[in-house]
Amino acid sequence: MKIEHNSSVGELIRKMETDYVNGTTQISKYVNFSMHDNLEKIEAYLNSKHTTGEFDSLGREKPFFNIVTAATNVWYRATNIKSGQIKIKATKDSDITNAFLATVLTQDWMRRENFAYFLNEWGRVLARYGSAVVKFVEKGDKLIPLVIPWSKLIVDTVEFEPNPKVEVIELTESELRKRGYDKEMVNELCNAIKARETLDKRRKDNKNDYIRLYEIHGEMPLSYLTGKPEDSDEFVQQMHVISFVGIKGKKKEFQDFTLYAGREEKDPYMITHLIKEDSRTLAIGAVEHLFESQWMMNHTAKSIKDQLDLASKLIFQTADPNFLNQNAHTAIETGDILIHAVNQPLTQVNNSSHDISSLQAYGSQWKALANEITGVSESMMGKNPPSGTAWRLTEALLNESRSLFEMMTRNKGISLDRMFRIHIIPFLKKRKLNNKEQITAVLDAYDIGKIDKKFIKNQSVKKTNDAMDERILRGEMPTEEEQMQMMQQMQMGIQQQLGELGNERFFKPSEISSKTWKDTLKDIEWDLEIDVTGEQATANDDLTTLSTVFQTIADPVKRQVLATDEGKKLFNLILNKTATVSPLLMSDMPNLQMGAPAGGGASGSSEELSLTQ
Numbered sequence: 187m188k189i190e191h192n193s194s195v196g197e198l199i200r201k202m203e204t205d206y207v208n209g210t211t212q213i214s215k216y217v218n219f220s221m222h223d224n225l226e227k228i229e230a231y232l233n234s235k236h237t238t239g240e241f242d243s244l245g246r247e248k249p250f251f252n253i254v255t256a257a258t259n260v261w262y263r264a265t266n267i268k269s270g271q272i273k274i275k276a277t278k279d280s281d282i283t284n285a286f287l288a289t290v291l292t293q294d295w296m297r298r299e300n301f302a303y304f305l306n307e308w309g310r311v312l313a314r315y316g317s318a319v320v321k322f323v324e325k326g327d328k329l330i331p332l333v334i335p336w337s338k339l340i341v342d343t344v345e346f347e348p349n350p351k352v353e354v355i356e357l358t359e360s361e362l363r364k365r366g367y368d369k370e371m372v373n374e375l376c377n378a379i380k381a382r383e384t385l386d387k388r389r390k391d392n393k394n395d396y397i398r399l400y401e402i403h404g405e406m407p408l409s410y411l412t413g414k415p416e417d418s419d420e421f422v423q424q425m426h427v428i429s430f431v432g433i434k435g436k437k438k439e440f441q442d443f444t445l446y447a448g449r450e451e452k453d454p455y456m457i458t459h460l461i462k463e464d465s466r467t468l469a470i471g472a473v474e475h476l477f478e479s480q481w482m483m484n485h486t487a488k489s490i491k492d493q494l495d496l497a498s499k500l501i502f503q504t505a506d507p508n509f510l511n512q513n514a515h516t517a518i519e520t521g522d523i524l525i526h527a528v529n530q531p532l533t534q535v536n537n538s539s540h541d542i543s544s545l546q547a548y549g550s551q552w553k554a555l556a557n558e559i560t561g562v563s564e565s566m567m568g569k570n571p572p573s574g575t576a577w578r579l580t581e582a583l584l585n586e587s588r589s590l591f592e593m594m595t596r597n598k599g600i601s602l603d604r605m606f607r608i609h610i611i612p613f614l615k616k617r618k619l620n621n622k623e624q625i626t627a628v629l630d631a632y633d634i635g636k637i638d639k640k641f642i643k644n645q646s647v648k649k650t651n652d653a654m655d656e657r658i659l660r661g662e663m664p665t666e667e668e669q670m671q672m673m674q675q676m677q678m679g680i681q682q683q684l685g686e687l688g689n690e691r692f693f694k695p696s697e698i699s700s701k702t703w704k705d706t707l708k709d710i711e712w713d714l715e716i717d718v719t720g721e722q723a724t725a726n727d728d729l730t731t732l733s734t735v736f737q738t739i740a741d742p743v744k745r746q747v748l749a750t751d752e753g754k755k756l757f758n759l760i761l762n763k764t765a766t767v768s769p770l771l772m773s774d775m776p777n778l779q780m781g782a783p784a785g786g787g788a789s790g791s792s793e794e795l796s797l798t799q
Contacts, residue, residue, distance in 0.1 A: 193428045196442035199352055199400045206340045221343040221468050225336050228315060228473045232258070242488075246495070251487040253553060254480055256570045257560045258472040261313035264591035265460065267598055267718060269293075269302040272606075275715045285714050291614050292606065295329070302423070304331045307459070310338075312598070316471030317459045319351075328612040334455070336468075342401075346457040346467045350404030355427075367427060367445035373666055375429050375443040380542055399445070401427045403453055405531040407451075411447055425450050452608070458601035472560050474488045479556035486549035490542055554611040561590040599718035606716050646676040 211219045232249040241247055248634045274292060276285035282402040296302070296771050311318040311333055319339060321332045334353060342349035356363070359376050362726075375397060403425050408417035411424055459469040556562065649675045657664055664672070738744045747753035 194439060195402065195406075195444065195447075196428055196430050198350070198406075199402055199428065200352070200440070201351055202340050202342075206343065209343070211343050211465070219466060220341070221466075224474060225315070227477065228471070229337070230475050231477075232314065235290070235482070246492070248484065249487045249491055251483045251549075252480075253483055253556055254476045257476060257556065257562050259315050261460075261472045261560070261591070261594075262310055264308055264588065265313065265594045265598060267305055267595065269296045269305055270645070271718065272296070273717045274603065274606075275717050277715050288611065288714055292610060295610065296612060299329065300333060301331060303332065307333045309598070310457045312460050312471070314459065314471050314473055316461070316469030316474065317457060318457050319346075320458060320605065321353075321454050322456075322605070322613075323454060324613065327617050329610065329617075329760050341467055343467050344465055348405075350402050350406060351453075353401045353403075355401055358396060359400060362397055363398075365445075371443050371445050372392075375445070397425055397429060397796040399429050400426070403450070403455060410609070411449065423450050423453060424448065456601070456605065456608070458598070460597055462597075475559050476556050479552045479559070482552040483556075484543050485550055486552070488544050490549075493542060572673045574697075602718045603716045646673055649676045671746075689757065 207222050209220070211221070213219050227237055231252075231254050234252045234255075235246055236250060272292070274285050274289045297534050306321060308318055315336060319334045319336070319341075323330045323332060338354045340352035340354065362372055362376070398746075403423075405421045405423050409421050410422040410426070411417075421689075425446070425448060427442050427443060428442055430440040430442045440794055457467070460471070460488060463469045467561065499753055652715060653676075654664060654669065739748070748757055
């Protein structure tokens with residue numbers, strides 16, 4: 187179907203861009219907020235640039251005493267999440283195998299799409315701005331996670347989710363033609379190539395072969411797609427890619443080019459926060475928290491610099507009336523030489539720096555306030571505590587400082603949970619699981635023990651029943667003792683076959699030949715628990731807990747207590763509180779022999795484990 191010009195979408199984007207760049211939000215009686223100006227100021231401070239220029243009114247250079255970068259780096263490190271920490275766990279016994287398979291599939295996807303790099307980039311943006319917008323793009327059998335720079339976005343400054351989102355894209359002509367957009371529209375647009383610009387129309391560089399596109403997503407009137415006025419009351423999720431250029435001689439009139447228009451299943455964008463703020467799309471990051479402190483540190487550094495610069499000069503004064511009404515201060519700055527008349531005295535001015543200590547103390551107050559606001563302690567920045575400070579006190583301060591970042595990390599975990607449930611797992615089900623192929627998984631000892639225990643029990647019962655049926659058909663009537671012996675033999679045989687596979691297991695979706703993984707794992711994204719931030723306890727705390735558990739189970743007397751109902755309940759309660767060891771892991775303690783089977787590599791029988799067994 188031929189794509190027609192759509193002025194409605196173009197007008198919407200132009201209005202959104204104007205409101206975003208020039209508009210302000212009245213958060214309260216005394217608070218006006220401009221998201222665009224805030225982002226520009228954050229970017230300036232991160233690059234150690236003043237928003238009021240690099241020189242003062244007398245042409246003197248202004249220093250930038252940067253305190254925001256160190257705080258940002260601490261936030262970045264303290265809220266870091268690694269891809270290996272993301273685990274998918276079962277919420278009930280019947281979902282154990284599903285959880286293992288979901289973990290295998292997601293880890294494979296994370297490795298292929300370099301999800302670890304995405305997490306690093308995402309964490310960096312969150313630390314700087316407090317919020318980050320992520321985007322999931324499907325290309326064939328790939329799902330690509332992206333972090334969209336704030337400089338490329340035009341969004342509503344109060345509410346992100348319910349409003350359309352615009353992403354600004356700048357492409358060369360060759361890149362544009364490879365995108366698969368409408369060829370006729372692309373040809374028309376390529377005649378209007380303009381230089382790359384920022385959102386407020388300032389040139390980025392001297393290149394003039396870049397074309398500015400606007401990609402808009404959101405629930406918008408269906409009439410934007412159909413062109414029918416009667417569809418204007420029906421809203422559907424849709425995507426448009428357009429560009430526009432001004433018409434010469436006609437102010438505020440534009441020629442629109444619609445390169446793509448169509449419906450989409452879901453919004454590809456998702457906003458994430460470290461700590462969400464009310465009435466604001468953009469949360470407050472480390473840099474914005476330090477706006478006032480950074481300004482005062484720059485002011486203090488400038489005052490000290492001016493004093494030191496003045497103290498470094500030899501300045502003289504004279505009673506010669508020839509110098510009356512002259513701007514001596516400017517002469518000092520430009521290095522003019524004073525000439526006095528005969529018999530007129532020339533004396534040196536006492537211009538030594540007289541208040542540097544007070545200025546330094548004043549700056550230290552603002553720096554201490556900055557650390558308090560951002561929750562950053564001196565120890566977190568790698569500084570040694572004062573001599574004589576007890577290590578336990580320093581460790582207690584570090585733990586107290588981490589509590590804020592643990593909250594931020596939990597919020598990141600909640601956002602990752604949404605990403606997996608809304609985008610990643612549904613994609614894997616749609617693209618990767620719509621088949622009946624066998625899946626290979628490499629599991630750790632505990633996972634193998636849990637799966638093998640379930641599989642051996644079910645498979646031995648099935649094989650024993652089949653063998654009993656064959657004997658009955660032959661006219662034999664096996665005794666109950668023979669049935670038990672046969673069951674044990676079946677279990678030993680299956681255990682031996684699985685042992686030859688080492689830590690590798692093979693899974694098929696079902697004993698029913700027509701059933702696919704997609705059928706078997708229906709609603710898996712809502713049935714399982716996605717554990718992202720279970721690593722919040724420090725390594726020292728983890729080691730302490732594990733050592734205590736080991737000592738408990740190694741002590742015969744204490745182990746007897748665990749055999750009682752009271753002991754089990756109390757022990758499980760302790761484990762739940764520490765969140766280091768799962769009570770499920772300890773539930774098999776009386777059956778340690780059912781753990782990982784001994785065995786070498788992956789040679790031998792490839793016994794398949796069915797999810798429905």
